[in-house]
Amino acid sequence: MTQISVIGHKNPDTDCTLSAIIMADYLNKKGYLATPYIQGSLNKETLFLLEKYNIPEPVIVTQLDTNIDVCLVDHNEASQSIDNLTNVRVSHIVDHHKINFESNTPLFMRLEPLCSTASVLYKMYIEAGYEISQDIATMMLACIMSDSLLWKSSTTTEEDKVIAAKLQKITAISNLSDFAMPMFEAKSDLGDVSAEEIITSDYKIFEAGDSNIGCGTVETTSPDNILARKEEILVGMKNIKENQKLDFIMLSIVDIIQEINTTLVLDGKDSEIIETVFDSSVINNEANLGARLSRKKQIIPQLTEYFNAR
Amino acid sequence: MTQISVIGHKNPDTDCTLSAIIMADYLNKKGYLATPYIQGSLNKETLFLLEKYNIPEPVIVTQLDTNIDVCLVDHNEASQSIDNLTNVRVSHIVDHHKINFESNTPLFMRLEPLCSTASVLYKMYIEAGYEISQDIATMMLACIMSDSLLWKSSTTTEEDKVIAAKLQKITAISNLSDFAMPMFEAKSDLGDVSAEEIITSDYKIFEAGDSNIGCGTVETTSPDNILARKEEILVGMKNIKENQKLDFIMLSIVDIIQEINTTLVLDGKDSEIIETVFDSSVINNEANLGARLSRKKQIIPQLTEYFNAR
Missing domain, CATH: 3.10.310.20 (DHHA2 domain)
Structure with missing residues (x-):
């Protein structure tokens, strides 16, 4: 099996952390041996979610093994990526940001102007005919809520709302506000933060x-x-x-x-x-x-x- | 309806020309008003295909209307694109080449390391649940044959072969060599070319x-x-x-x-x-x-x- 490292941006947030975990699951379904990584310590929203839903925290790295292909999630610009980006082969990018990326060879790239990277990943699961488990659906919904700020952000699209409604059915989360507000409150607790x-x-x-x-x-x-x-x-x-x-x-x-x-x-x-x-x-x-x-x-x-x- | 211009690379070939036509059809199905363009006169293979299958030749342009969004197909690098690329908003890219592109805002990007852009477009039709007409299937198959050189090019993947087999069923083209060789012979007729x-x-x-x-x-x-x-x-x-x-x-x-x-x-x-x-x-x-x-x-x-x- 081909190994692949999946990594989000520097200063990790909920979408890049959970999207790395989700994309690793997707790539495993595709036949890869994928490992999710993060580039630094997590904010309180993401820590709250990992604890609440019993999700293992990805390993923190600032460089990646240059012998293993890399998948970038939720970012594509070198300034936001791992320190040895120029020495690894990036084989996949899944993102929803503006693009500033250069490669020497063709690669898989899937970017859409949706509110979160997890929204793009939802579409990739459906297109591939993969089942979305309750755990994966909860993580996707958390990313969408985190990035759209409960639909208040102007990055929200109608498609994100349709996706969230489908994820709600899988997760049995009936009220999005009840789901999102504790996330936002966890993130706002900065009393002990420098x-x-x-x-x-x-x-x-x-x-x-x-x-x-x-x-x-x-x-x-x-x-x-x-x-x-x-x-x-x-x-x-x-x-x-x-x-x-x-x-x-x-x-x-x-x-x-x-x-x-x-x-x-x-x-x-x-x-x-x-x-x-x-x-x-x-x-x-x-x-x-x-x-x-x-x-x-x-x-x-x-x-x-x-x-x-x- | 939102207008959109779809354009392939300079020195157009079969994949970029027919993929512009196919992507325009796809975007029309998505609700856009899409027009395919090419950047210069066509080679003899592409002209042979347009004539044989009665496909209208796209209009030749070197610049595009800056008030209309642009979709790049089969290329993404500025050196291969329209002269006023920096003045238009690129909203979509579908390609299978290495990447060297920068944007100010998020956009739709779909790149895969398959043999042709049309192979990527085939997947997009299937994922969207759009029917692939006999005309579109014939164009997709022509792109795949042209870029893979009847599977001889090392860019050929197993996935391209699976896609071609499915397109053969739609087109009733039973023998790929009989379909591709006249294309290659048309392209090889360079007696009157400077x-x-x-x-x-x-x-x-x-x-x-x-x-x-x-x-x-x-x-x-x-x-x-x-x-x-x-x-x-x-x-x-x-x-x-x-x-x-x-x-x-x-x-x-x-x-x-x-x-x-x-x-x-x-x-x-x-x-x-x-x-x-x-x-x-x-x-x-x-x-x-x-x-x-x-x-x-x-x-x-x-x-x-x-x-x-x-």
């Missing part, structure tokens, strides 16, 4: 033009608890910007109940960029970016366009 | 490292007819190399009956590169590259690796 961990727990670095951009998000049911630690977080952002040699950094505190994005930004050029790109005012390092709940759809494309045009 | 057209009729430009590489292939049942025009073709290659500011150019004459790749190459550095990369001797501007029938699998990855490492 400022730097808050910034990087759901964090993407990407390149646009000649610039390196760091873009963090905290999705929370309790934004005031985060904003009370603003000074400490701004110091953390300044440190990360210097250490990672970034040209720009921002952290969005997304209130998933009220649907408001309050973004923290450093003084000077970074504030000017936020004001230009999002037509917003920065006051005391805070900008109200309105209902921009989706970084993928409402933050990164706009920043990319700006930095590419500079 | 040397430059011979070089560029199935021709890819790609970047690797900092180098621009031109890589042509002539698949033929009569290699001697081409090699008799070697001097004229070498002059053409020199001109194309200068005009397109290439760092390297090669033309493979692939004998699809005997399964031998005889590659023409200019004197000097280009000859040295061929000798290094393919461990072959160049004599009188000719190198025997053995049974390397697939440029995608047996030429481009090796060149890419070499130029990337330089």
Whole structure:
């Protein structure tokens, strides 16, 4: 049997972690010997789900065996991937993000603009005629809820809702809110988490033009608890910007109940960029970016366009 | 209804032309208003098929309307695409080549390492539950035969053979050789074709490292007819190399009956590169590259690796 390593992005979240586990199951059904991996410690939402549903935590790695093919899930850009990406052969990618990937040989790629990678995986199971067990269905539904914020994110599509309804039938989860709210509350419990961990727990670095951009998000049911630690977080952002040699950094505190994005930004050029790109005012390092709940759809494309045009 | 333009690569061949027509049919079934396009005049194999099966020739364009979404088929690299690629929104890609693509937003991508793009399209029809008409099945089978050279190319997979057998049932084409040989003979009829057209009729430009590489292939049942025009073709290659500011150019004459790749190459550095990369001797501007029938699998990855490492 051909071995294959399945791995999600840096700063793992629920969709990339559970999608690695689900894709490993799918590839095993296809006849591979697949192992899921994660790139770092998990956030409290994902830990809550692993514990509640008795799912084993994947092994943490920052590099992968170069003799074994690799499947990337929930990401495709080198900046979000394993450190030795250029030395492994990527044979599969399943994702729902913008693309920035180069290969020397043909590979399997399945990307769709759905709310979660698990939504794409659901379609792949159905197309292949594979049964979706109650465990796999629960994990898929958790990914969809996590990424769509219970349908509040603008990345939600009608197809995601149809998929969720089918998964509800398999799982016997009758009320999505009852299923999702404890996940969101677990994620919002950041009392014992350091400022730097808050910034990087759901964090993407990407390149646009000649610039390196760091873009963090905290999705929370309790934004005031985060904003009370603003000074400490701004110091953390300044440190990360210097250490990672970034040209720009921002952290969005997304209130998933009220649907408001309050973004923290450093003084000077970074504030000017936020004001230009999002037509917003920065006051005391805070900008109200309105209902921009989706970084993928409402933050990164706009920043990319700006930095590419500079 | 959302309009969408479907387009194949420069120097169109059978797979990219018919796959554009097939993908337009698929997208129409999905509810789009899709139009297939090609980027230049067709080779004799494709013209033979269009005439034999009474298929309308797609309109030739070098740019596309920037207000209409674009679907790329059978290619994804900018160097092989329309001239205004950076100004259009690519919403879909269906392909079977190596990947080198960047987007600002998520999109639909379906790539598989099968012998033809039409093989991937066959799977998409089945997965969507769409009926494959006799016309569409004949076009799919023509693409598979054209790209696999009647199973002689190393890009052929078991899955392609299973797909072809299913398409044979729809089309009532009982003998694949009887179906494919007239296509190959039509393509081999190059008596009235200029040397430059011979070089560029199935021709890819790609970047690797900092180098621009031109890589042509002539698949033929009569290699001697081409090699008799070697001097004229070498002059053409020199001109194309200068005009397109290439760092390297090669033309493979692939004998699809005997399964031998005889590659023409200019004197000097280009000859040295061929000798290094393919461990072959160049004599009188000719190198025997053995049974390397697939440029995608047996030429481009090796060149890419070499130029990337330089």
